[in-house]
Amino acid sequence: MKDKAIKYLIKNPLLHMGMIEPIRKDTVDILYADTDGVLIKELKSNAYMLSVDNFKKGQELLNSISNCNLIVSHQKFMVDYILNKFGLNEKLECYQAVYMDKVKLNLSKDLEIRQLDEDQIDVILTHYDKLSISEIKAILKDGNLFGGYKNGELMGFIGNHLEGSLGILEVFPQYRRLGYGAMLERYMINQMLEKGLIPFAQIEVNNEKSLALQTKLGFSISKESLFWIF
Structure with a gap:
């Protein structure tokens, strides 16, 4: 099968x-x-x-x-x-969007990126409302949510959804347009490659900024679309 x-x-x-x-x-x-x-x-x-x-x-x-x-x-x-x-x-x-290459990306030293834990669930839920508390807890338990810090302050986070797709990318409003989203995503691409995984993400068809970011990072984008239904 x-x-x-x-x-x-x-x-x-x-x-x-x-x-x-x-x-x-x-x-x-x-x-x-x-x-x-x-x-x-x-x-x-x-x-x-x-x-x-x-x-x-x-x-x-x-x-x-x-x-x-x-x-x-x-x-x-x-x-x-x-x-x-x-x-x-x-x-x-x-x-x-699929990162078909096997080559890891260069990482900036501007952010310190480290794994988040359940102690930070309140700040995660404050900034990200697309998943339930139980889903966020499960992702944290799997060790698949990472925060980007500068001078000890959390700038945003990124992770893997339960089924494995790259996402949950959120840069806090006051820290946007500084390249932190790309830094976080490069880190996750490398993490997935180290585990022998193929990085992939699903991007809403009208999210032109995210599609441009994925293309810039070396992702290939499907011509056809898929539909999450819930």
Whole structure:
């Protein structure tokens, strides 16, 4: 099943890296994998992930799921069916950004970057409201959230989402436009490379600043978009 899943997904690695990496790390249940599609459940985030050749196959696979609060579809033609079937209300359309190189990036010494812990959860939640407290706690427990400090003061943070994507990037308002976001991201790219991971991130399609930053850092951007639905 694993080989079949990768064989299907690798036909478009940029679009599918968010599925390929969890499969490679064995953090998924592979529910279906064949020449016409793949359906997995990522076990850390409890997110379903779907990519199919056609609507009929997507419908068949989705009908095998009884409950779903979070799913990513790699085809637009499945979005409305997913929203209606599971009674979900929100969707985020994103491009996938993938750092395909194996070369680590040069780091600036302007920031001291170190792992955050649960003592800093209040300041994290003050500046970042896209994840629940339980998700932030789980990410902190995994050791996947890092803060950038200058003169002992926290400037912002970055980390890996539960399913492995690079994100949770937040530079505090008074410290923006100083290059700290790029410094934090370079650090995380290197961290992931050291672990043998492929750095990837999902960027909302209208976030031109973030797309420009990823391109500047050497990421390749998928031509097609994917949809997080919740």
